[in-house]
Amino acid sequence: MEKTWWKEAVVYQIYPRSFMDGNGDGIGDLKGITSKLDYLKELGVDVIWLSPVYRSPNDDNGYDISDYCAIMEEFGTMGDFDEMLSGIHKRGMKLVMDLVVNHTSDEHAWFQESRKSRDNPYRDYYIWRKGTNGGPPNNWGSFFSGSAWQYDAPTEMYYLHLFSKKQPDLNWDNPKVRTEVFSMMDWWLRKGIDGFRMDVISLISKKPGLPDGIAPSGAFYADCGCANGPNVHAYLQEMNRKVLSRYDMMTVGECAGVTVEEAKRYASLDGRELNMVFQFEHVGLDDDIHGKWTDRRTDLKALKQTLSRWQTELSGKAWNSLYFGNHDQPRSLSRFGTDHKDYRTACAKMLATCLHMMQGTPYVYQGEELGMTNCPFKSIEDVRDIESLNAYRELTEAGTFSKEEMMRFIRLRGRDNARTPMQWDKTKNAGFTQGKPWIMVNPNYTEINAAAQIKDPDSVFSYYKKLIALRKQMKIIVYGEYELLEADHDTLYVYTRSLNGEKLLVICNFSAQETPYTIPQEFCGGRVLVGNYGREERVQGEILLKPYEALAVLG
Ligand code: TEU
Numbered sequence: 001m002e003k004t005w006w007k008e009a010v011v012y013q014i015y016p017r018s019f020m021d022g023n024g025d026g027i028g029d030l031k032g033i034t035s036k037l038d039y040l041k042e043l044g045v046d047v048i049w050l051s052p053v054y055r056s057p058n059d060d061n062g063y064d065i066s067d068y069c070a071i072m073e074e075f076g077t078m079g080d081f082d083e084m085l086s087g088i089h090k091r092g093m094k095l096v097m098d099l100v101v102n103h104t105s106d107e108h109a110w111f112q113e114s115r116k117s118r119d120n121p122y123r124d125y126y127i128w129r130k131g132t133n134g135g136p137p138n139n140w141g142s143f144f145s146g147s148a149w150q151y152d153a154p155t156e157m158y159y160l161h162l163f164s165k166k167q168p169d170l171n172w173d174n175p176k177v178r179t180e181v182f183s184m185m186d187w188w189l190r191k192g193i194d195g196f197r198m199d200v201i202s203l204i205s206k207k208p209g210l211p212d213g214i215a216p217s218g219a220f221y222a223d224c225g226c227a228n229g230p231n232v233h234a235y236l237q238e239m240n241r242k243v244l245s246r247y248d249m250m251t252v253g254e255c256a257g258v259t260v261e262e263a264k265r266y267a268s269l270d271g272r273e274l275n276m277v278f279q280f281e282h283v284g285l286d287d288d289i290h291g292k293w294t295d296r297r298t299d300l301k302a303l304k305q306t307l308s309r310w311q312t313e314l315s316g317k318a319w320n321s322l323y324f325g326n327h328d329q330p331r332s333l334s335r336f337g338t339d340h341k342d343y344r345t346a347c348a349k350m351l352a353t354c355l356h357m358m359q360g361t362p363y364v365y366q367g368e369e370l371g372m373t374n375c376p377f378k379s380i381e382d383v384r385d386i387e388s389l390n391a392y393r394e395l396t397e398a399g400t401f402s403k404e405e406m407m408r409f410i411r412l413r414g415r416d417n418a419r420t421p422m423q424w425d426k427t428k429n430a431g432f433t434q435g436k437p438w439i440m441v442n443p444n445y446t447e448i449n450a451a452a453q454i455k456d457p458d459s460v461f462s463y464y465k466k467l468i469a470l471r472k473q474m475k476i477i478v479y480g481e482y483e484l485l486e487a488d489h490d491t492l493y494v495y496t497r498s499l500n501g502e503k504l505l506v507i508c509n510f511s512a513q514e515t516p517y518t519i520p521q522e523f524c525g526g527r528v529l530v531g532n533y534g535r536e537e538r539v540q541g542e543i544l545l546k547p548y549e550a551l552a553v554l555g
């Protein structure tokens with residue numbers, strides 16, 4: 001397999017609003033990020049993916065962009081950006097920017113023009129339709145509740161918004177839109193950035209004729225069925241020809257609704273489209289009839305089956321991205337493991353081992369390297385996320401859930417769990433801000449924080465450092481073939497990697513129970529490469545795994 005820097009890299013995601021506040025207004029910003037670059041260098045990550053910092057009215061925390069070539073005032077200036085970028089490059093790291101081009105903000109100049117009249121030159125930049133029977137053009141629902149259509153009085157027509165009504169969808173079938181997007185990408189690449197994470201790029205090509213979807217029983221609205229639409233590959237190949245192929249850069253497509261088969265096209269190793277995609281299957285296993293609003297937990301067997309399918313199916317054909325958390329997901333520790341005080345350190349290390357030893361490019365979401373947990377939001381007043389706020393209103397008004405139930409689900413699955421301020425130290429507001437933070441700080445910051453962990457060799461942080469360093473030393477961790485063992489075990493996740501006759505065994509105990517496991521013959525007497533308990537250097541025969549123990553053993 002061809003060796004490339006983005007396959008060997010570890011990516012760290014920064015959610016700028018919550019990372020570090022440089023000026024005391026309670027909101028994270030670019031100067032704050034710049035002040036923490038040494039921390040990221042210490043961790044050893046190669047690439048920073050920055051969630052959107054462009055000008056935005058913040059209906060969806062920057063995923064609603066009103067000017068792609070300007071910086072959000074709350075985050076600083078273009079000068080602050082340039083300083084941050086050169087600070088990143090000076091330290092030998094790279095910067096990947098979020099590219100949000102399925103939609104813009106309704107306050108973007110294109111949309112302001114588009115809504116003015118039916119014959120405005122920008123009209124076809126967006127997706128406008130007449131209503132049917134006094135209602136919206138079709139039955140598509142928005143990912144953020146309600147209809148995906150908004151009536152606009154000036155021209156008496158509806159516009160499509162798959163997300164909030166302040167996020168109108170761009171019309172990618174219009175070549176002018178594609179040209180505008182490509183030249184904007186070029187502008188940033190010429191500035192020196194190193195790649196793009198492409199927001200819901202799988203949704204850009206809408207179904208011709210925008211047909212009604214099939215609403216699940218009892219539901220009013222249907223999924224738009226726009227994932228992997230008819231022209232998505234053609235548009236990405238065009239983007240690749242005109243922009244991506246001209247730079248040494250990294251691309252990752254966020255692909256809601258992507259299947260293994262589709263991913264082989266998006267992230268094909270022949271380089272015609274993107275380098276890799278974020279798939280959603282493993283973060284949907286705990287969904288229920290009302291989507292994420294449930295207290296269902298992920299079944300380990302299902303998780304193993306899903307991740308293994310992605311590992312083996314893409315192998316040699318496309319490239320995986322590896323993630324357990326991001327700014328849209330609850331904290332990985334609380335969700336896939338436990339944040340119980342007695343186990344959380346071991347468990348955070350176990351999850352990291354499980355993920356970082358797989359084939360693909362691993363992503364660390366800010367605070368994951370500290371074992372940050374979900375947040376005990378008391379009431380809806382503590383919640384900021386538009387998705388949670390809308391769902392709370394809609395589902396409690398419909399009587400689907402009580403307010404208490406909804407709050408419980410938000411505490412388990414809401415996106416704000418990942419958006420509470422980064423926990424830097426045990427001083428006021430976790431050292432995130434001198435002012436009043438825009439969202440509550442998780443009260444466990446006095447115990448879980450960076451300052452306490454950086455110098456502690458047994459901390460979650462130090463363990464991540466070790467995993468990241470190992471990946472740089474050992475090609476087998478990056479390129480080795482994956483094979484699942486013990487597929488039917490309820491609480492152990494065991495797999496091997498192999499490359500050029502070398503073999504690596506990874507054992508993860510996903511439970512608090514001590515669990516016996518017999519080391520396979522070919523690994524008997526094998527050297528423990530890394531583990532989260534002080535285990536002897538060589539293992540053989542039957543071993544008793546400790547709660548949430550993880551081990552990687554060389555054959
Ligand atoms: O997310 C798109 C997406 O498919 C979901 O993760 C979605 O945000 C939500 O969690 C559905 O339940 C991307 C961004 O990562 C997200 O932050 C934005 O809100 C969204 O697109 C719109 O830009």
Ligand code: CA
Pocket residue numbers: 021022023024025026027028029074
């Ligand atoms: Ca600030």
